[in-house]
Each structure stands twice: as structure tokens, then as C-alpha cells.
Amino acid sequence: MSRKKIRGYREFLYVLPFLILVAVFAYYPLYGWIYAFYDYKPPALLSDSQFVGLKWFTFMLDTEIKRKQIWQVLLNTFGISGLSMLFSWFPMMFAVFLNEIKCEPYKKFVQTVTTLPNFISWVLVFAIAFCVFNTTGVVNSLLMDLGLIKTPIAFLKSNEHIWFKMWLWLTWKNAGWAAIMYIAAITGIDEELIDAAKVDGANRWKTIWHITIPSILPTYLVLLFLNMANFLSNGMEQFYVFQNSFNKDYIQVLDLYVYNVAYEGGSYPLATAIGVLKSVVSIVLLCVMNGISKLTRGENFI
Amino acid sequence: MKAKKLISLLAATALLVSTLAGCGNSGSGTAAQQPADAGTTTTTTSSDSGSTDTAAAADSGDAMEIEVYDAAANYQGLQTGWFDKVVKDRFNIALNIISPQVAGDAIYQTRTSSGNLGDIVLLDSVDFADCVKAGLIKDISADLPNYSNLNAFADQISTYNSGLEGNNGEVYGIPTQMLNTSPTSYSQDVIYSSPLLRWDLYSELGCPDIADLDGLIDVLGQMQEAHPTNDAGDPCYAVSLWPDWDGNDNMLGIANVVQLTTWYGEKLKDSAILKADGKTFTPVTDKSAAYYKILKFLYKMNQAGLVDPDSGTQDWNAACAKMSAGQVYMFWYSWQVGFWNSQERLDNGTAMIFIPVADQNYYADADAYYGSGRVFGIGSGVDDAKYKKILEFLDWYASPEGLEFQHCGIKGFNYEVGDDGKYVAINDNALMDNLPVPEEYGGAGYSDGNNQINEWIVSSNAINPNTGETYAKDYWSSWKESTRTQMKKDWAAKFGADEPAEWMKKNNKLVISPNVTVPLGSDTNEIGTIRSQCNTTLCDYSWRMIFATSDAEFDAMWDEMTATLDGEGYQDLYKFDCEKWQPQVDAKNALK
Numbered sequence: 001m002s003r004k005k006i007r008g009y010r011e012f013l014y015v016l017p018f019l020i021l022v023a024v025f026a027y028y029p030l031y032g033w034i035y036a037f038y039d040y041k042p043p044a045l046l047s048d049s050q051f052v053g054l055k056w057f058t059f060m061l062d063t064e065i066k067r068k069q070i071w072q073v074l075l076n077t078f079g080i081s082g083l084s085m086l087f088s089w090f091p092m093m094f095a096v097f098l099n100e101i102k103c104e105p106y107k108k109f110v111q112t113v114t115t116l117p118n119f120i121s122w123v124l125v126f127a128i129a130f131c132v133f134n135t136t137g138v139v140n141s142l143l144m145d146l147g148l149i150k151t152p153i154a155f156l157k158s159n160e161h162i163w164f165k166m167w168l169w170l171t172w173k174n175a176g177w178a179a180i181m182y183i184a185a186i187t188g189i190d191e192e193l194i195d196a197a198k199v200d201g202a203n204r205w206k207t208i209w210h211i212t213i214p215s216i217l218p219t220y221l222v223l224l225f226l227n228m229a230n231f232l233s234n235g236m237e238q239f240y241v242f243q244n245s246f247n248k249d250y251i252q253v254l255d256l257y258v259y260n261v262a263y264e265g266g267s268y269p270l271a272t273a274i275g276v277l278k279s280v281v282s283i284v285l286l287c288v289m290n291g292i293s294k295l296t297r298g299e300n301f302i
Numbered sequence: 303m304k305a306k307k308l309i310s311l312l313a314a315t316a317l318l319v320s321t322l323a324g325c326g327n328s329g330s331g332t333a334a335q336q337p338a339d340a341g342t343t344t345t346t347t348s349s350d351s352g353s354t355d356t357a358a359a360a361d362s363g364d365a366m367e368i369e370v371y372d373a374a375a376n377y378q379g380l381q382t383g384w385f386d387k388v389v390k391d392r393f394n395i396a397l398n399i400i401s402p403q404v405a406g407d408a409i410y411q412t413r414t415s416s417g418n419l420g421d422i423v424l425l426d427s428v429d430f431a432d433c434v435k436a437g438l439i440k441d442i443s444a445d446l447p448n449y450s451n452l453n454a455f456a457d458q459i460s461t462y463n464s465g466l467e468g469n470n471g472e473v474y475g476i477p478t479q480m481l482n483t484s485p486t487s488y489s490q491d492v493i494y495s496s497p498l499l500r501w502d503l504y505s506e507l508g509c510p511d512i513a514d515l516d517g518l519i520d521v522l523g524q525m526q527e528a529h530p531t532n533d534a535g536d537p538c539y540a541v542s543l544w545p546d547w548d549g550n551d552n553m554l555g556i557a558n559v560v561q562l563t564t565w566y567g568e569k570l571k572d573s574a575i576l577k578a579d580g581k582t583f584t585p586v587t588d589k590s591a592a593y594y595k596i597l598k599f600l601y602k603m604n605q606a607g608l609v610d611p612d613s614g615t616q617d618w619n620a621a622c623a624k625m626s627a628g629q630v631y632m633f634w635y636s637w638q639v640g641f642w643n644s645q646e647r648l649d650n651g652t653a654m655i656f657i658p659v660a661d662q663n664y665y666a667d668a669d670a671y672y673g674s675g676r677v678f679g680i681g682s683g684v685d686d687a688k689y690k691k692i693l694e695f696l697d698w699y700a701s702p703e704g705l706e707f708q709h710c711g712i713k714g715f716n717y718e719v720g721d722d723g724k725y726v727a728i729n730d731n732a733l734m735d736n737l738p739v740p741e742e743y744g745g746a747g748y749s750d751g752n753n754q755i756n757e758w759i760v761s762s763n764a765i766n767p768n769t770g771e772t773y774a775k776d777y778w779s780s781w782k783e784s785t786r787t788q789m790k791k792d793w794a795a796k797f798g799a800d801e802p803a804e805w806m807k808k809n810n811k812l813v814i815s816p817n818v819t820v821p822l823g824s825d826t827n828e829i830g831t832i833r834s835q836c837n838t839t840l841c842d843y844s845w846r847m848i849f850a851t852s853d854a855e856f857d858a859m860w861d862e863m864t865a866t867l868d869g870e871g872y873q874d875l876y877k878f879d880c881e882k883w884q885p886q887v888d889a890k891n892a893l894k
Contacts, residue, residue, distance in 0.1 A: 263406065
């Protein structure tokens with residue numbers, strides 16, 4: 001065996017753990033898709049269950065009503081993800097403005113206060129939401145005391161602008177955390193550029209517009225693409241805690257739908273089938289994004 | 303150079319090991335994932351009984367830990383407090399309760415697929431039959447005759463077990479809340495669900511006769527108008543609903559609504575409504591049936607501003623807090639009075655009591671001669687020593703001594719023995735106020751240490767051989783004496799009967815459904831899926847209908863709901879459920 005070959009094996013060993021990692025956590029779970037093709041129902045074992053082929057896939061879509069429901073779920077997923085994509089510049093602008101604050105202690109204070117909610121779980125966020133917005137909560141009590149309303153408003157029950165409200169909660173929780181990346185990028189901007197702009201007579205707005213934003217735009221784009229990858233997985237915890245009979249139609253995203261079908265309904269084959277559907281949609285999305293990237297930037301990212 | 307190589311090799315090995323260790327738990331299958339809210343349970347659920355034994359030994363001396371998979375429990379973890387002490391003193395065992403109500407139903411799937419549900423198993427009968435079929439339950443027929451307290455119910459136990467599919471004399475399950483009266487009698491004073499109103503507010507209005515549901519809305523409206531807040535100044539409502547139990551107990555739809563259908567003698571059997579004649583089924587979507595009627599009633603209540611606007615989004619605990627604070631003017635479950643009625647309130651007349659509505663005809667399940675539907679069993683995986691301990695424990699659990707602890711509480715703390723040998727209740731607020739128990743029972747709160755199994759082999763209405771009275775204190779002669787307050791006397795004078803059930807029987811307003819034990823078919827996978835989807839649809843629409851803004855919207859929603867249900871396969875489900883429940887209905891009618 002040549003030295004080169006031995007080196008090749010050795011280097012393969014270095015990368016092996018990571019290959020195993022990927023195989024175990026990314027490919028092995030695909031084995032679970034097998035449940036979508038069986039009439040599996042605990043406590044019976046899979047080996048005792050009957051093979052039913054594509055029954056659960058047709059079951060999912062066999063009536064008008066069911067197709068409408070799946071469509072609504074997809075629509076919710078796209079709507080909510082799209083909304084946060086549309087506003088993805090928000091943390092960036094937040095970071096830019098935060099950077100302009102000259103009073104250091106105040107700046108630190110704002111940054112800390114906005115970052116902290118990221119570490120609170122959604123369950124607690126909902127507990128806070130419930131205390132503030134239920135019919136005897138802070139907001140209603142205040143409005144009633146001020147005489148602005150006579151009967152309490154059931155904020156949590158309304159499904160008006162629910163996507164936007166969900167985005168607000170998400171932003172309240174995440175904006176400070178998401179801004180950290182941009183703040184780091186801003187610190188990396190060459191001071192000389194800013195000084196030069198000042199010499200040329202740029203005011204603060206112009207510095208932001210012509211120096212700061214262009215400098216952190218690459219960071220923004222990278223994060224945007226990373227977010228695209230999570231387009232269908234916009235998290236279920238948030239929607240799980242906020243869902244109720246009144247807003248469920250518009251809040252049920254794919255992940256939550258899978259959860260509701262599998263755990264509330266106990267139907268594992270159907271939930272698995274929906275999971276498969278999600279993967280299919282994801283692959284389609286990926287190809288579309290790749291196509292767009294090819295058209296606009298002239299290069300693939302896969 | 304060599305050291306570097308060694309380090310990288312070590313790092314690679316460490317990574318490899320950690321990956322493999324990681325897949326130890328995920329290996330048992332993608333289907334067996336835990337829900338997020340089961341976080342507290344992971345330590346006990348994923349480990350097998352062998353390793354929990356050692357973990358428990360460190361916790362509780364050398365007591366043997368018994369895992370109780372308990373469909374009735376509202377608590378998860380080791381039994382603590384006085385009941386733990388009682389059990390430990392006698393059997394040296396510690397009860398580790400696993401509750402699907404706390405941990406989420408997914409725990410049932412996880413544990414059954416691991417082949418070990420628990421050492422003691424308490425399940426609803428359909429699940430129990432499935433588990434017997436899957437070989438998760440031990441046959442106890444050989445040993446049962448040696449345990450006299452259990453064997454006293456040999457008739458009921460063998461009737462239940464002979465109904466299990468393909469049974470040849472094996473005994474797997476012990477029914478719960480059995481009673482040695484008869485399957486057609488009704489021996490309680492109150493029924494499970496009936497309209498209960500505040501007596502002081504009702505008499506303030508001059509005790510008006512209530513003709514129908516509209517009359518009830520009228521009376522409740524006047525009550526709420528006269529008393530919009532409680533003493534603390536919090537807003538009061540006629541009803542406060544909660545969604546936690548929707549779809550439970552073999553009934554599709556909002557739990558609070560389906561319970562109220564029994565006011566018209568109708569009873570939900572899954573997706574079908576059994577009409578008051580006890581023979582015919584009708585779909586829950588039938589506009590002439592009680593589900594629609596009750597939904598419309600609650601909608602009208604909401605139109606009149608009588609429904610707590612938090613209904614549908616609040617949880618059970620929030621609803622309880624309102625009941626205890628006197629913010630709710632109508633109850634409908636017999637046990638709800640436990641949140642409000644106290645001796646003091648019975649004395650001063652502010653307690654809740656049944657007020658008849660003239661056009662109603664109340665449904666009640668007869669005495670649970672054959673049991674209430676849930677079944678105790680022993681896990682097939684237990685070893686001999688544990689098996690013997692469990693049988694001893696269950697036998698004690700059905701013995702007079704065990705039953706006194708379960709139903710009466712602690713001697714000298716919850717009751718005293720009178721001169722005639724009969725019991726007299728004391729500290730009757732022990733449960734409500736979590737009073738500290740005597741030191742010899744380990745101190746701590748009574749409610750905290752109460753029996754967390756929350757299900758009994760023998761009903762509290764059984765006769766205690768030590769006193770000749772029931773175990774339940776409500777029927778003790780001493781208790782009846784002390785609760786015959788002015789309020790009860792006024793009530794009796796107005797309605798011409800001593801107790802609600804007596805009034806119903808007298809006026810022919812009680813539909814008693816005989817107690818039978820008939821095994822029910824379990825869902826196919828497809829029906830199960832349709833069922834859960836239909837249930838979600840029915841509940842979601844129902845909640846929105848209660849809060850609809852106009853009659854037109856209400857009716858439009860109902861039609862939309864019916865169409866959606868049909869699209870989800872409701873007709874198949876209805877057909878399945880009619881066939882599923884027909885044997886039970888036949889058996890009931892045969893007893894009438």
C-alpha cells in the first residue's frame with residue numbers, strides 16, 4: 001500500500017465520526033417512513049401490522065374537505081413563514097439603530113432587555129400573554145378602568161390578523177437575539193470608511209445608508225438563505241401554546257398539524273404520511289430556491 | 303506529532319461513542335417520540351422496571367417500587383404523604399404513579415410498544431382489551447380465589463373477563479367501583495348531571511318555577527343582573543366552561559355540552575346519541591337531538607352575556623378557581639359542589655342545589671354493579687415476588703380497612719367512631735383546605751397525601767361491614783342529621799321530596815340506564831383517525847358556535863360543520879359506533 005493510500009484511509013477515519021453522525025441523525029430516521037405504509041396501531045407491533053401501501057396518502061386527500069384542510073395548513077405555514085421573511089430586515093435595522101445610541105449604559109440596557117426573552121420558553125411566553133391579555137388581565141382591566149370599553153375584549157380568542165400577531169410575539173422574543181449577529185458585523189466595519197464619509201460631509205443618516213447597511217448586507221443575505229431552509233419548519237411550540245378552537249384554522253402550521261394528528265389523534269401512519277409530504281414540499285421548495293439563485297446570481301447553492 | 307495524533311484519535315472516539323450513546327433511546331422507533339409536555343416524565347418512562355427499582359431504593363429506603371399506570375390519576379410521580387405511609391407500613395411498597403392525563407396520551411403508545419405498561423395497570427375497558435390481546439396483562443385466575451376480598455366480587459370479575467375476546471376462563475381484569483346491589487337500582491341522592499343553582503339567589507327571586515331552558519336563562523339572567531360580582535368584586539357569570547376534557551370518556555364533542563345532553567335523557571355514545579327511549583341512535587349532527595339543543599342554549603346564554611368570555615380558552619384550574627370564588631352561578635356536575643358547598647354555606651343557605659326544569663328528563667347510570675368501565679390489571683412483566691405483593695395490595699385495596707382509608711379517610715382526623723359504632727365526620731374541609739394530617743401519618747397536607755390512584759375497586763356506596771352504613775359520608779346517618787339545614791328543609795318544602803333523586807323518581811323524571819358489562823370493539827386505525835379528526839372539528843365549531851354573534855351565523859356554522867364532518871368520514875364513523883354500542887344497548891334493554 002502506498003503512503004498516499006494510507007493517508008487517504010487515515011483522513012477518512014477523521015471524517016468518519018461526522019459521516020456516522022449524519023447517517024444516524026439524518027438518514028436513519030428516514031427508516032421511520034415505513035410506518036406510513038402500515039396499519040400500525042399500538043400496542044400491536046409493527047411486525048403484526050398489515051401493509052397497506054399508499055392507503056394513508058390517499059386517505060389524506062380523498063375528499064374535498066380534507067384537501068381543503070391540508071391546503072389551509074400549507075397556506076398557514078407559507079403565510080407565517082413568508083411574513084417573517086418579509087420582515088427579516090427588522091432585526092438588522094434594530095441593530096443599526098441600536099448601534100447609533102451614543103449613551104453606552106442605555107445601549108447595554110436595551111440590548112439586554114431585548115435579548116432576554118429569547119431565553120424564555122414559549123410556555124412561559126404564553127403564561128405572560130394570558131396574564132396580560134385575558135378578559136381579566138392587565139390590558140382589559142386598564143381599558144375598563146379608563147372607561148374605554150364596557151365589556152372585556154377576548155384578545156386571545158380572536159383570529160383577526162393572527163399571522164401578524166404571531167409575528168409580533170416571535171419578534172418580541174427573537175429580535176434582540178437575532179440582532180447580535182448584525183451588531184457583530186457592524187463592529188467589523190472599517191472605522192476609516194466612516195471617517196472618510198464624515199470628511200465628505202455625510203450626516204448620520206447618510207452614513208447608515210451608504211456605509212453601515214451595505215457593509216452588513218452580505219450577513220443579512222446569508223441569514224436570509226439560512227432561514228429559507230427552515231421555511232416549512234417554522235416551529236410548533238409557539239403555535240401549540242397559542243392555539244385554541246377559535247384561531248386554530250389559521251394558526252395550524254405543518255409541524256403543529258403533524259403533532260395534532262399523531263399525538264392528539266394517535267394516528268401514527270397518517271402523521272408519518274404528512275411528514276413525508278412535508279419532505280416532498282421541502283425538496284420542491286429547495287429546487288425552486290436553487291433555480292432562483294441560479295437566475296439571479298448565476299450560481300447554484302446546492 | 304505523536305501526541306497530536308493521539309488527541310485527534312481520542313477526540314474521534316469520543317465523538318463516535320457519544321453518537322452511539324445518543325441513538326440508544328432513539329433506536330426504539332420514530333413512532334415512539336415523547337411530546338414536549340411530557341418532559342417531567344422522561345426519567346421514569348424510558349427506563350425499564352429493573353433500573354427504576356434501584357433508583358427508587360435510594361429514594362425510599364428499601365421499599366419495593368410498584369409502577370402504577372393509571373388512566374384515572376391527575377398526579378404523576380411517587381405517592382407521598384399519609385396514603386404512602388399507610389401503604390408502606392403494610393406492604394413496604396412505594397407506588398409510582400404514571401398518569402397519561404398528566405404526561406399526555408403518547409405515553410400509552412410509548413409504554414405499550416416497549417412491552418411493559420406498568421406493574422399495576424388501570425385502563426379504560428377498550429384499551430384494556432387491546433393490551434390483553436397484545437400480551438401485556440397477566441392471567442391471575444390461578445391466584446384470585448386465595449384473596450377473599452377480591453373473590454367477593456367473583457361474579458362480576460368473571461362476567462367481565464368472559465367477555466374478552468377468545469377468553470377460556472382466564473382472569474385478566476378487575477373492574478372498578480363495583481357494588482353488591484343490583485344492576486338496575488339507583489341508590490344515590492343526587493345524579494351525576496343536573497342543573498344546580500345557588501339557593502340564596504334563587505329564593506331571592508321568589509323561587510320561580512322554571513319551565514324550560516329559556517326559563518333557565520331568564521332566571522340566571524336575573525341572578526347575574528342582581529349580583530354582577532362576588533364579594534371580592536370579581537365578575538360573576540352564570541356558567542364558566544373549560545375545554546380540557548373535550549372528546550373524553552367515549553363522547554365526541556365539548557365535554558360540558560355532552561354532559562348537559564343528559565338533562566333530556568339523551569346520552570352520547572361516541573359519535574352517536576342514544577335517545578331517551580334507550581333504543582334508538584341518532585347522529586350527533588341531528589338538529590332535533592340534544593347536542594344541538596344544548597349548544598343553542600349556551601349560545602343564547604352568551605347572547606344574554608351569561609357565559610364567561612374566557613370559556614374555551616381557560617384551563618380546568620382557572621375554571622376551578624372561579625367556582626371556588628363563587629364567580630359561577632350554575633353548576634352541572636354533582637362533584638362541582640365540592641368546590642363551593644361547605645357546612646357553613648349549607649347553614650346560611652348560600653350553597654348550590656338542584657333546581658328542576660319542568661321539561662327535563664334526567665339520565666343517570668344505575669348503580670355500578672358490574673363496575674364503572676375502568677379495569678385494574680397486573681402487568682405481564684412482573685416477577686413472582688412483585689406479583690404476590692401486588693395481589694396482596696389489591697386485596698387490601700378491596701378490603702374494608704383499605705376502603706375506609708380510600709373513602710372515609712383517617713380515623714380520628716376525618717371521622718370519629720360514635721357510641722353506636724357508626725362514624726361521625728370531622729374536619730370535612732380537609733380536602734378543600736389541605737389540612738395537615740396528624741404526625742403519626744407523616745404530617746403534610748391531607749389533599750397532597752390523598753390516594754393518587756384516584757380509582758377504587760369497590761364503590762364508595764358499598765356497605766361498610768364495620769358500621770352497616772356506606773363508606774361515603776354523605777349517607778351516614780350522622781351526616782344526614784347535620785346537613786338537614788334550614789336550606790334543605792326549605793328545598794324539601796318547596797319540591798315535596800327530601801333529596802333530588804327522590805324528587806326525580808317521584809315525578810318520573812329519571813331515566814335509569816342499567817349497569818351492564820359488555821366488551822366494546824376497538825377502533826380500526828382508519829376509524830380512530832376519522833374519530834379524532836371529527837372530534838376536533840366538532841369541538842372547534844361548537845366553541846365558535848357558542849360565541850357566534852347571530853342566529854344566522856350560528857346556523858351557518860352548524861351547516862358548515864356538518865358538511866366538514868361528512869367530508870372527514872363522519873358517516874362511516876357513525877355507522878361503526880352504532881354497531882359498536884348496539885350490544886351494550888341490547889344488554890341494557892334485556893335488564894329493563
